Amino acid sequence: MKDISLGQFYPARSPMHRLDPRTKILMTVVYIVMAIGFTSSFVSFGVLALIVLLGVLFSRIPIGKVLKSVRAIIFLVVFSFIFTLFFYSAKENDTLLVHWWKINIYLEGIYTATKLMLRLFLLVMGPTLLTLTTTPVDLTDGLESLLKPLKLIKFPVHELTIIMSIALRFIPSLSEETEKIINAQKARGADFDSGNIFKKAKALLPVLIPLFVSAFRRADELADAMDSRCYRGAKGRTKMKVLKLRFADFVAFFLLLAFFFVILLLKYNWFGIAFIEAFI
Amino acid sequence: MPIIAEHLNYIYSPKTPYEKKALEDVTFTINDGDFFGIIGKTGSGKSTLISHFNGLIKLTDGVLKVDEFDLGKKYDYKKLRSRVGMVFQYPEYQLFDETVAKDVGFGPRNLGLSAEETALRVKEAINLVGLNYDDVAERSPFELSGGQMRRVALAGVIAMRPKILVLDEPTAGLDPRGKKEILNLILRIKESCPTIIIISHNMDEVASYCNRIAVMGAGKLQGVFTPDELFGSAELIHKYGLELPTVSEAAYRLKEAGIDIKGNPMTEDMLVKAIDEAMKERKK
Secondary structure, eight states: OGGGOSOOOOOOOOHHHHSOHHHHHHHHHHHHHIIIIIOOSHHHHHHHHHHHHHHHHHHTOOHHHHHHGGGGGHHHHHHHHHHHHHTOOOOTTOOEEEEETTEEEEHHHHHHHHHHHHHHHHHHHHHHHHHHHSOHHHHHHHHHHHHGGGGGGTOOHHHHHHHHHHHHHHHHHHHHHHHHHHHHHHHTTOOSSSSOHHHHHHHTHHHHHHHHHHHHHHHHHHHHHHHHTTOBTBTTOOOSSOOOOOHHHHHHHHHHHHHHHHHHHHHHOTTOOHHHHTTO | OOEEEEEEEEEESTTSTTOEEEEEEEEEEEOTTOEEEEEOOTTSSHHHHHHHHTTSSOOOEEEEEETTEETTSOOOHHHHHHHEEEEOSSGGGGOOSSSHHHHHTHHHHHTTOOHHHHHHHHHHHHHHTTOOHHHHTTSOGGGSOHHHHHHHHHHHHHTTOOSEEEEESTTTTOOHHHHHHHHHHHHHHHTTSOEEEEEOSOHHHHHHHOSEEEEEETTEEEEEEOHHHHHTOHHHHHHHTOOOOHHHHHHHHHHHTTOOOOSOOOSHHHHHHHHHHHHHHHHO
16 A cells, blocks of 8 residues: 555655756656657667666666556556557558568567657656655645746646645555555455455445545644644745755756757757768 | 464565564463553554454464464454454544444445344444444434444444454543543453453553553563553553553552552552551551
8 A cells, every 4th residue: 555655755865866856847847858759769769768777876766666667557558569560550661571461560660669668668767756756745846936937827826736735745644544444444354355346346435435534524624724823825925945956956957958959969960960860 | 262472573665765673573472351451652563463463464474373263374364354353543434334234234244144143233233332223223424423433333343243352542532431431331342252452552541451461662572461560560660661550650649648558559449449448557
């Protein structure tokens, strides 16, 4: 049960952990843009993998922990790999490798499917690095700071982020509560593991109902506690931990931009550098 | 048949940064008919220990025998869980069904008992916990008062007719009167369920109700004592950082004031009797 927490923060002391959450969020956004929009050749995928690898090295997180994150999407990845492989629409000059019944497998199809697979894996690993090195509280703090400009158009940034941080704050509590209720019902002979899917869903009722009751109770209590401490939203509210950019933040961000430049170069090759041509 | 534990060890989240040793080399025996108290600070391993008794936490290291069940081997979970009733902290938060009767019947139904047998047990359990069956049976458990809800939750466990009942802080969050009611209720339950194991932070409770008390600290069993041995020894109380039960405290103070209280009274009645005797002694 303890594994389901969304805030899968991995406590360690490292340069990555010390980076400003805003820097890390922005870097993640840039990374995602790169991974979705601009990586096309195997070499640029290599660059992306290098970025992840550097991130892992600078965060002192066991690489297994990061690789574990892709386990959740492995089914999706395998499925889309096979799908792309079999339904690849061939162009002229494509090399036909296997021809059997109605199935045609092309070399280019294998390339495309492999690239898709790499893209999905790398897409998950980057943001995982963010959540592994940033506490949920820092994450919402950073988000609030980044979304500040939206206040100009009357977007309730503070309210949104406080909702987010409360939700994140209560994930461990509710998961603990769930575990307690499951144990209590198990102690009364409840069986959550056997039977078909309908039976299993029905077996969850004795857990879900008390859980909802307790979530509402907690919400009421929290609202009372906030009220009694005169909480009234963003107006005039100061922060206990003020975010501050440091030199390392700029270094990290510009390093990433440099990688971005390399990837763009690999895709468009504006200067017509000859040896890049070979990679495209 | 008793509960026998030998060299129990348990580690939470092994091989991660969150690794935590919860139990370390715990060895003890609980006999049939014991009113067994477990005390210790938060995080000392009490809850982890009792969760072993009905297999909610799988035995990983050591020997644990509960009645005829050897928890190191394969056993029938449901049978064990009907034998060892478990009432967790704030059990009223587990209520879920539409009516009190249905909720109390959840356990017996899970055991695969017939509708008649279930109805019989439900009625018996609700009456045993001091509620009026005709009044509450068809009401929603969420309409009841806090104290009543706790009784219903207790009834839900009793209805499985356990022979060993484990209670984790059954009186937490109740007023003094509610506490006393629940404890007397447990004494009544003890007539049909002879072995009671109770976790408590309240020294008054353990001193006056338990016949043996286990002290846990930092995952280790510090020792098992009778209330007399534990609360009669200033040395042990100091060593484990325990609070004195009110009765013992009063007895100590009276002794200090020069009133000759004999023995270590553990209940209010015993104290009153001891004071009475001491005063008579004085008059002579």
